[in-house]
Amino acid sequence: MYSYEKEIVERDENTVHMNVGPSHPAMHGTLRVKMEVRGERIINTEQEIGFLHTGFEKLGEHRSYNQFITLTDRLNYFSPLSNNIGFALASEELLGITVPRRCQVIRTILAEMSRLADHSLCVGAMTMDLGAFTSILWTFVEREKLYDVFEAVTGTRLTSSYTRVGGLAFDLPADFQKRVTAILDSMDKTLDNLRGSFYKNRIFLDRTEGIGVITREDAMSYGITGPMGRASGVPYDIRKFRPYLVYDELKFEAPLYATGDTLARYKVRIDEMAESVSLVRQAMKLLEPGPINYEDQKKTLPDKTSTYADMESLIHHFKLVMPGADHGIHAPVSDVYSSTEAPNGELGFHLVSDGTSNPYRVRIRPPSFINYPVLKQLLKGSMLADLVAILGSFNIIAGELDR
Amino acid sequence: MIAYKPENHLPLIAKVEAFLGERLLGREEKSHYHQFKVLGKDAKALIQFLRDDPGLGFGMFIDLTAVDYLRYPVAQPGRFGVVTTLLSPLLGVRVQVKAFVEEGDPRLPSLTDLYLGANWTEREVWDLYGIEFMGHPDLKRILMPDDFDGHPLRKDYPLRGRGERGNFPVYHATTRKPQGGA
Amino acid sequence: MSTVTGTTNDWATTTLETAVNWARANSLWPMPFGTACCGIEMMAAFMAKYDTARFGSEVMKFSPRQSDLLIVSGRISLKMMPVLQRIWEQMPEPKWCISMGACASSGGVFDTYTLIQGVDQFIPVDAYMPGCPPRPEAFLDALMLVQEKAKKGQAKSQEYVSQDASSDPSKSVAYRTPDTHYRHGTDRSTPSKEKTGG
Numbered sequence: 049m050y051s052y053e054k055e056i057v058e059r060d061e062n063t064v065h066m067n068v069g070p071s072h073p074a075m076h077g078t079l080r081v082k083m084e085v086r087g088e089r090i091i092n093t094e095q096e097i098g099f100l101h102t103g104f105e106k107l108g109e110h111r112s113y114n115q116f117i118t119l120t121d122r123l124n125y126f127s128p129l130s131n132n133i134g135f136a137l138a139s140e141e142l143l144g145i146t147v148p149r150r151c152q153v154i155r156t157i158l159a160e161m162s163r164l165a166d167h168s169l170c171v172g173a174m175t176m177d178l179g180a181f182t183s184i185l186w187t188f189v190e191r192e193k194l195y196d197v198f199e200a201v202t203g204t205r206l207t208s209s210y211t212r213v214g215g216l217a218f219d220l221p222a223d224f225q226k227r228v229t230a231i232l233d234s235m236d237k238t239l240d241n242l243r244g245s246f247y248k249n250r251i252f253l254d255r256t257e258g259i260g261v262i263t264r265e266d267a268m269s270y271g272i273t274g275p276m277g278r279a280s281g282v283p284y285d286i287r288k289f290r291p292y293l294v295y296d297e298l299k300f301e302a303p304l305y306a307t308g309d310t311l312a313r314y315k316v317r318i319d320e321m322a323e324s325v326s327l328v329r330q331a332m333k334l335l336e337p338g339p340i341n342y343e344d345q346k347k348t349l350p351d352k353t354s355t356y357a358d359m360e361s362l363i364h365h366f367k368l369v370m371p372g373a374d375h376g377i378h379a380p381v382s383d384v385y386s387s388t389e390a391p392n393g394e395l396g397f398h399l400v401s402d403g404t405s406n407p408y409r410v411r412i413r414p415p416s417f418i419n420y421p422v423l424k425q426l427l428k429g430s431m432l433a434d435l436v437a438i439l440g441s442f443n444i445i446a447g448e449l450d451r
Numbered sequence: 452m453i454a455y456k457p458e459n460h461l462p463l464i465a466k467v468e469a470f471l472g473e474r475l476l477g478r479e480e481k482s483h484y485h486q487f488k489v490l491g492k493d494a495k496a497l498i499q500f501l502r503d504d505p506g507l508g509f510g511m512f513i514d515l516t517a518v519d520y521l522r523y524p525v526a527q528p529g530r531f532g533v534v535t536t537l538l539s540p541l542l543g544v545r546v547q548v549k550a551f552v553e554e555g556d557p558r559l560p561s562l563t564d565l566y567l568g569a570n571w572t573e574r575e576v577w578d579l580y581g582i583e584f585m586g587h588p589d590l591k592r593i594l595m596p597d598d599f600d601g602h603p604l605r606k607d608y609p610l611r612g613r614g615e616r617g618n619f620p621v622y623h624a625t626t627r628k629p630q631g632g633a
Numbered sequence: 634m635s636t637v638t639g640t641t642n643d644w645a646t647t648t649l650e651t652a653v654n655w656a657r658a659n660s661l662w663p664m665p666f667g668t669a670c671c672g673i674e675m676m677a678a679f680m681a682k683y684d685t686a687r688f689g690s691e692v693m694k695f696s697p698r699q700s701d702l703l704i705v706s707g708r709i710s711l712k713m714m715p716v717l718q719r720i721w722e723q724m725p726e727p728k729w730c731i732s733m734g735a736c737a738s739s740g741g742v743f744d745t746y747t748l749i750q751g752v753d754q755f756i757p758v759d760a761y762m763p764g765c766p767p768r769p770e771a772f773l774d775a776l777m778l779v780q781e782k783a784k785k786g787q788a789k790s791q792e793y794v795s796q797d798a799s800s801d802p803s804k805s806v807a808y809r810t811p812d813t814h815y816r817h818g819t820d821r822s823t824p825s826k827e828k829t830g831g
Binding site: 049050051052097098101103105106107109110141266268269270271282283284285288289290302304381382383384385386387394396398400402403408409411413417418420421422450 | 518589
């Protein structure tokens with residue numbers, strides 16, 4: 049049982065109130081931490097969030113399922129494709145449909161590539177905050193190469209909106225294999241650089257080893273999942289718990305550390321990037337020609353080129369896209385909770401449907417929101433400079449935190 | 452790694468039904484978990500049983516949220532449903548507990564002394580729905596500003612708000628007159 | 634409008650003015666106010682591939698008191714708008730503002746209760762960038778537009794708006810008295826305060 053007495057904080061004339069405000073370079077996004085500091089020691093903190101609250105969940109009640117996919121891009125904007133894939137999987141579970149194999153393999157490849165993008169930015173930003181500016185330049189070069197592939201596949205760099213309920217928007221380009229192979233080779237080299245620059249670096253180790261330790265019991269009680277949870281010893285990875293897409297056919301390890309400090313969170317991310325590279329290589333071998341959309345056109349949008357030529361496709365497209373009581377995807381009146389392993393942790397969608405074209409309630413279970421509150425107990429008694437190191441290792445993304 | 456074991460659903464259902472008896476309003480089977488429906492006042496007892504029983508061990512908190520059933524086509528035992536999702540590393544299954552509260556008195560006991568993750572999620576439910584959690588150490592708004600009026604995610608609150616988003620001071624250089632000759 | 638005050642228009646002050654404006658335009662130090670996805674594209678524009686340092690925006694000062702150009706990139710919510718206004722106040726003149734992306738320019742995809750439908754309702758904006766998010770090349774284009782404006786010595790923040798032309802004179806402020814809370818309304822944050830009304 050956890051008890052919460054009123055905290056007795058010793059304040060004297062040396063206590064300074066500091067505000068690390070919502071607009072700050074070390075705050076990854078719009079976070080506010082109000083602190084009471086004595087010298088370099090933090091005595092008490094209070095975190096304030098909500099500076100990016102957009103009303104996704106309310107807006108989800110007024111948009112159809114396919115329209116909401118465009119909004120999911122803006123949640124975790126470091127890896128938009130994983131949000132698209134998560135929501136598409138949740139809607140398909142609500143409808144009770146399974147997409148064809150090629151679609152599953154493509155979704156797996158893109159999910160792992162967006163995991164690479166997210167982790168590389170997190171690792172780069174964390175080391176930049178600690179003072180090593182070069183590593184973010186390396187990781188941004190890798191991200192630009194990934195952006196080139198995403199642009200070739202989905203049409204845009206960032207807000208892709210690539211999946212649809214029941215399939216994908218369109219198929220892969222012809223030179224996909226060549227592009228992906230080039231990226232994976234350069235990513236291997238960058239990972240070697242990142243390991244070599246930091247794993248034995250005295251300054252980095254002093255600033256991250258033993259700093260910000262989250263115990264396993266605390267992590268499970270908070271619900272901390274993803275790389276943060278696995279760095280603290282929580283043996284939970286949804287790709288292993290209940291494999292979705294084609295993860296049950298691929299061989300990979302989910303790295304697990306027991307220390308729970310900032311260095312472990314860094315190492316987990318580097319190891320996961322290496323695993324993602326291997327996963328993408330394995331999944332590329334599984335890619336075979338085939339359909340990418342679910343065959344029932346009453347639930348899945350038909351291929352755009354066929355709507356120009358075929359009357360039936362046009363009618364199905366019309367009935368799925370137009371608003372109204374008759375039109376749209378008619379999901380059964382029920383609710384479902386479905387989750388995927390997003391780069392930050394367990395990204396869950398709780399969808400309640402009332403039978404119309406729009407969801408009745410969309411609840412986004414954001415990994416950042418559930419992971420963030422532990423910062424308060426980590427900062428109590430730590431040094432001011434540790435705030436930057438610890439927060440960098442959390443990978444808090446304000447779009448997902450506040451929704 | 453925790454793996455999903457579907458064979459553990461049956462002992463779970465048997466234990467929960469034995470514990471709750473009459474208080475269980477319903478049970479729904481979903482794709483990979485079961486959802487138990489109770490009234491708001493019984494939710495904490497059930498969740499404490501799920502966590503502390505040595506054969507169940509639901510020690511991992513996943514999510515806590517609420518749904519407003521005001522315009523739902525199927526009648527529900529209360530206007531709001533507070534949905535708690537938990538995971539058991541021991542059994543390898545998930546469970547959902549849906550607790551119904553009335554519109555006139557939307558309160559239920561808080562889970563903050565059972566799970567640390569309930570702290571902020573309950574604050575969010577209070578902020579967006581107006582459901583009070585009795586025994587919460589610090590129940591205040593988290594996503595909306597402190598002086599916001601109303602609870603936005605309720606079905607009777609309009610999508611575009613009630614004018615708060617246009618109510619800020621405007622900055623022009625109105626006090627600066629052009630200097631002669633510029 | 635002249636940014637170097639001078640009541641005489643002889644060749645010395647005009648040349649000086651041109652030189653100062655040229656120097657300002659080629660060294661616009663940005664104050665990145667990145668909130669959401671547009672912030673990532675802004676970061677990409679600052680990085681190695683699309684470098685803004687070659688345009689003179691070398692120093693990315695996160696202090697408003699030492700920068701010229703505010704780049705509002707990302708959606709601005711109810712809680713964030715007073716913060717944005719306070720940062721705008723803290724910037725010394727002459728200052729310019731770029732509104733990056735659809736959300737900052739007009740609310741974007743999100744027409745909800747909590748998002749400001751365009752920051753230009755409340756602060757003066759010099760250049761708008763459409764896109765969701767705009768490409769880094771569009772960012773460089775907007776930067777060049779603002780450089781053109783700066784060379785001519787113009788800034789939207791200094792354009793005089795007459796009293797009868799402004800939308801609501803009672804809401805126009807040039808300065809605000811400092812206060813400890815960002816917002817002025819009554820506190821309705823906890824259940825007990827909501828019932829008693831703050």
